[in-house]
Amino acid sequence: MVMENKIEIDAKKLLNPLVKMKNANISMKIKVGEEEEEDWEPMGPTPKPKVPTLRYWDFKLLERYPPFYMPICDMCCLCTFGKCDLSKGKKGACGLNIKAQQARVVLLACCIGAACHAGHSRHLVHHLIEKFGRNYPIDLGNEIEVEMPIARTVMGMKPKTLGDLEKILDYCEEQITHLLSATHTGQEGDYLDFESKALHAGMIDDLAREVGDIAQIVAYNMPKGDEDTPLIDLGFGCIDKNKPVILCIGHNVVPGGYILEYLEEKNMEDEVEVCGICCTAIDITRVSDKAKVVGPLSRQLMFVRSGVADVVVVDEQCIRTDILEEVLKTGAVLIATNEKMCLGLEDVSHMNEDEIISYLLRNRAALILDEEKVGKVAVEVAKIVAKERKDKKTLPNLDEVVELARQCTECGWCNRNCPNAFKVKEAMALAKQGNFDGFVDLYKRCYGCGRCEAICPRNLPIVSMTTKVGEAYYKDLKFKIRAGRGPIKDVEIRSVGAPIVFGDIPGVVALVGCSNHPNGEEEVALIAKEFLERKYIIVATGCAAMAIGMWKDKDGKTLYEKYPGEFRAGGLVNCGSCLSNCHISGAAIKIANIFAKVPLRGNYAEVADYILNKVGAVGVAWGAMSQKAAAIATGVNRWGIPVIVGPHGAKYRRLYLSNGEKFKAKDKKTGEILEIDPVPEHLIVTAENVKECICMIPKLCMRPNDTPKGRANKIYHYVDVYEKYFGRMPPDLEKFVRTEKDIPFMMKDKIMAYLEEKGWKPLEKYPQDPTILY
Amino acid sequence: MDERFIAYIPTAGSNVAHAEITSPKLVKMMIKRAKKPILILGENLEDKEKELIEKFIEKYNLEVIKTPEEMNLMALIKFLANSSYDLALFVGITYYYLAQAATHLKQFSNVITVSIDKYYQPNTLYSFPNLSMEEYLDYLNKLLEG
Numbered sequence: 001m002v003m004e005n006k007i008e009i010d011a012k013k014l015l016n017p018l019v020k021m022k023n024a025n026i027s028m029k030i031k032v033g034e035e036e037e038e039d040w041e042p043m044g045p046t047p048k049p050k051v052p053t054l055r056y057w058d059f060k061l062l063e064r065y066p067p068f069y070m071p072i073c074d075m076c077c078l079c080t081f082g083k084c085d086l087s088k089g090k091k092g093a094c095g096l097n098i099k100a101q102q103a104r105v106v107l108l109a110c111c112i113g114a115a116c117h118a119g120h121s122r123h124l125v126h127h128l129i130e131k132f133g134r135n136y137p138i139d140l141g142n143e144i145e146v147e148m149p150i151a152r153t154v155m156g157m158k159p160k161t162l163g164d165l166e167k168i169l170d171y172c173e174e175q176i177t178h179l180l181s182a183t184h185t186g187q188e189g190d191y192l193d194f195e196s197k198a199l200h201a202g203m204i205d206d207l208a209r210e211v212g213d214i215a216q217i218v219a220y221n222m223p224k225g226d227e228d229t230p231l232i233d234l235g236f237g238c239i240d241k242n243k244p245v246i247l248c249i250g251h252n253v254v255p256g257g258y259i260l261e262y263l264e265e266k267n268m269e270d271e272v273e274v275c276g277i278c279c280t281a282i283d284i285t286r287v288s289d290k291a292k293v294v295g296p297l298s299r300q301l302m303f304v305r306s307g308v309a310d311v312v313v314v315d316e317q318c319i320r321t322d323i324l325e326e327v328l329k330t331g332a333v334l335i336a337t338n339e340k341m342c343l344g345l346e347d348v349s350h351m352n353e354d355e356i357i358s359y360l361l362r363n364r365a366a367l368i369l370d371e372e373k374v375g376k377v378a379v380e381v382a383k384i385v386a387k388e389r390k391d392k393k394t395l396p397n398l399d400e401v402v403e404l405a406r407q408c409t410e411c412g413w414c415n416r417n418c419p420n421a422f423k424v425k426e427a428m429a430l431a432k433q434g435n436f437d438g439f440v441d442l443y444k445r446c447y448g449c450g451r452c453e454a455i456c457p458r459n460l461p462i463v464s465m466t467t468k469v470g471e472a473y474y475k476d477l478k479f480k481i482r483a484g485r486g487p488i489k490d491v492e493i494r495s496v497g498a499p500i501v502f503g504d505i506p507g508v509v510a511l512v513g514c515s516n517h518p519n520g521e522e523e524v525a526l527i528a529k530e531f532l533e534r535k536y537i538i539v540a541t542g543c544a545a546m547a548i549g550m551w552k553d554k555d556g557k558t559l560y561e562k563y564p565g566e567f568r569a570g571g572l573v574n575c576g577s578c579l580s581n582c583h584i585s586g587a588a589i590k591i592a593n594i595f596a597k598v599p600l601r602g603n604y605a606e607v608a609d610y611i612l613n614k615v616g617a618v619g620v621a622w623g624a625m626s627q628k629a630a631a632i633a634t635g636v637n638r639w640g641i642p643v644i645v646g647p648h649g650a651k652y653r654r655l656y657l658s659n660g661e662k663f664k665a666k667d668k669k670t671g672e673i674l675e676i677d678p679v680p681e682h683l684i685v686t687a688e689n690v691k692e693c694i695c696m697i698p699k700l701c702m703r704p705n706d707t708p709k710g711r712a713n714k715i716y717h718y719v720d721v722y723e724k725y726f727g728r729m730p731p732d733l734e735k736f737v738r739t740e741k742d743i744p745f746m747m748k749d750k751i752m753a754y755l756e757e758k759g760w761k762p763l764e765k766y767p768q769d770p771t772i773l774y
Numbered sequence: 775m776d777e778r779f780i781a782y783i784p785t786a787g788s789n790v791a792h793a794e795i796t797s798p799k800l801v802k803m804m805i806k807r808a809k810k811p812i813l814i815l816g817e818n819l820e821d822k823e824k825e826l827i828e829k830f831i832e833k834y835n836l837e838v839i840k841t842p843e844e845m846n847l848m849a850l851i852k853f854l855a856n857s858s859y860d861l862a863l864f865v866g867i868t869y870y871y872l873a874q875a876a877t878h879l880k881q882f883s884n885v886i887t888v889s890i891d892k893y894y895q896p897n898t899l900y901s902f903p904n905l906s907m908e909e910y911l912d913y914l915n916k917l918l919e920g
Binding site: 071072085087088098418419518647648650651653655682686687688689691696726728 | 782783788791841843844845849853870871873874877881
């Protein structure tokens with residue numbers, strides 16, 4: 001019996017002993033305060049999987065794609081037995097070896113990422129329930145019936161209200177606690193089991209993100225899968241400096257939402273600029289198309305230093321931890337709004353709004369945990385501060401840049417401390433003569449971490465110098481991004497399901513992740529452009545979605561202006577923020593469900609097996625930086641989707657690489673176990689440069705289920721990009737040609753010549769309905 | 775002078791052991807003694823450096839794999855760790871990327887790894903020190919002597 005979702009009583013205990021003695025067969029179900037969940041699908045084998053429930057699936061993956069470790073730290077310093085040296089086969093005082101330690105660190109990273117998304121989603125759901133009530137419906141409209149594919153598959157439930165989302169978060173938090181506890185000294189000791197737990201943490205991360213994004217979509221009335229969301233202004237150049245400017249940084253839409261609400265209420269939307277950096281930027285533009293996106297994470301320090309913002313509102317995640325110091329230097333005001341980032345500030349939440357405004361004007365920074373107050377406070381403070389700061393200069397002018405450069409001794413430590421080893425010293429040397437070419441180049445590629453400044457013995461403000469030169473030389477920093485549309489519609493899945501599964505659409509490329517790029521944002525746009533022209537489906541989220549917008553063709557158009565926002569061949573879909581990554585794995589799950597009728601409910605392994613073998617999708621996190629990105633990648637890996645990360649992604653210290661030889665799979669139709677081509681070849685792999693990344697994408701979109709026509713299509717693109725970027729045939733092409741029928745007609749002669757040289761032999765047989773669940 | 779023996783990006787090294795500094799003379803001896811040497815050739819070389827490296831390959835008749843053109847570096851490292859190659863030389867690979875990749879061979883193989891790049895690479899077993907362009911060209915020329 002269930003009463004108001006709180007009290008559960010075993011009905012049998014209500015029966016008196018006499019009735020029990022009579023052995024009466026009584027079946028009863030009484031529900032108060034909650035509708036009984038309908039039998040929408042038979043329950044599968046693994047609802048609400050516990051840590052070891054899906055271990056058998058993980059071990060299948062890990063057998064094919066064994067972990068490849070790069071122990072950049074060969075010690076453990078987590079307990080007082082240590083530090084322990086684990087190098088060259090040595091064990092620590094607790095008995096742990098270096099592989100297990102690497103896997104343990106990966107698990108820790110995934111737990112941090114999953115906790116971050118679960119914490120974010122919990123905050124959103126809690127806040128929205130307070131505002132709208134527990135029974136507020138989850139309604140994504142008529143075109144989206146499979147509202148939360150991850151929740152359906154993992155939880156075995158169909159959430160109907162905000163209250164239902166709490167149950168999912170209860171489950172997530174329980175799992176994260178167990179997973180994190182496994183990293184304690186003297187717990188898990190096997191690297192494969194650590195990896196299985198990391199995969200579990202990744203799955204929990206995916207689920208938690210789905211909760212957060214669906215909650216904000218329904219409660220803020222964000223776009224619900226619309227292809228034609230508005231084009232939003234993007235870039236430094238689109239912010240009107242003549243108005244008061246409020247900058248929101250982070251990932252949580254709540255404070256920014258109140259700012260937009262207050263402006264609308266007061267009819268001041270055109271008087272104050274509201275802009276954002278990182279995912280908050282994307283999410284506030286899903287609430288109002290008046291909001292603007294400054295840019296990705298990489299532009300944070302540069303934009304703050306530029307002094308354009310009068311009030312900076314920070315919420316949570318991916319915010320510079322020295323943001324207070326940086327904002328105060330510009331004379332602006334900082335408002336912290338989240339318990340996860342209090343920055344040592346006084347909590348003024350108990351004061352009324354006018355008192356807080358006075359406090360902020362006196363003290364320039366405060367912590368306000370009641371976000372509703374942030375709306376009025378941020379706007380009114382911005383209006384006052386903007387007047388005060390009207391003529392305030394925060395960056396050096398170009399003459400001063402030259403003077404500063406002349407102080408440089410050219411010791412070269414800036415180059416050495418730069419994570420990308422960019423040529424800062426050389427830019428300084430040129431600037432001494434008034435030549436800014438070096439800084440102009442740096443501005444495009446630098447992600448503004450400030451490590452060059454941290455080590456400069458002359459304390460030169462290198463990021464400010466770079467920002468000034470960029471501001472002076474790039475006059476056209478105005479771009480467009482299509483507002484995040486959220487989920488993919490069921491009808492779109494119906495149209496593209498078959499062409500994706502059979503390979504006629506050569507692949508789905510998901511460009512996601514942070515901005516730790518090896519060469520600036522432009523490369524992400526170039527990856528998108530390459531595959532849009534080839535009629536792949538491109539989906540994007542977060543900082544990668546912004547990076548795609550920060551490039552224009554010769555007609556001055558961004559990719560968002562050139563390509564449609566539909567989930568179809570040649571479509572460029574911006575799903576939204578980091579939370580919205582759930583819609584990418586969600587689309588793969590929906591293909592299994594809507595197109596192939598694979599039941600979702602509590603049926604994780606079968607759905608993942610379908611995706612691994614049949615859905616030609618690949619994730620590209622070219623600038624993956626955070627622990628959240630580690631969790632996201634590991635989560636999609638568990639669904640069977642491969643991921644390419646940029647060269648900095650090697651610092652996550654673990655990849656899942658096959659040995660590139662033939663795989664085995666069972667043909668469900670005949671029951672035979674057959675040797676197959678090694679596709680997808682790896683589950684997570686790095687690429688050293690953008691050429692390699694582009695050449696890997698078509699290969700990682702191949703699946704055993706491809707029809708000969710579909711495979712020929714994929715091989716065509718693989719050969720074509722390899723010839724374009726490396727001027728040669730792919731050196732491993734023979735592995736992916738199963739029979740002559742897989743060879744694209746247009747390339748038949750040269751591919752046959754190549755295969756003969758390699759001594760290629762066709763596969764005698766390959767499965768028509770492949771599975772690794774046997 | 776210490777700067778010559780600190781990783782070019784100082785945070786690129788693993789904690790316990792860093793590469794021993796080597797010289798062109800020792801590198802030549804290592805190649806001669808090796809049963810099965812290989813050179814992993816990256817794309818980040820200036821024209822003059824490339825020319826000298828090509829001559830070096832020719833002189834010692836070295837087996838070469840180009841990365842990423844012929845193989846992904848990580849897949850290549852995995853392959854080397856389980857191969858019969860006893861000496862692997864690295865040149866022209868993105869500095870921080872090789873720093874990460876080389877840790878695999880350092881921990882999980884007996885392959886002797888040597889960086890013959892311009893910058894000190896802590897995670898191979900042997901490495902040239904940090905060198906200026908002139909010094910580096912001089913080192914590469916010395917590899918061709920004798």
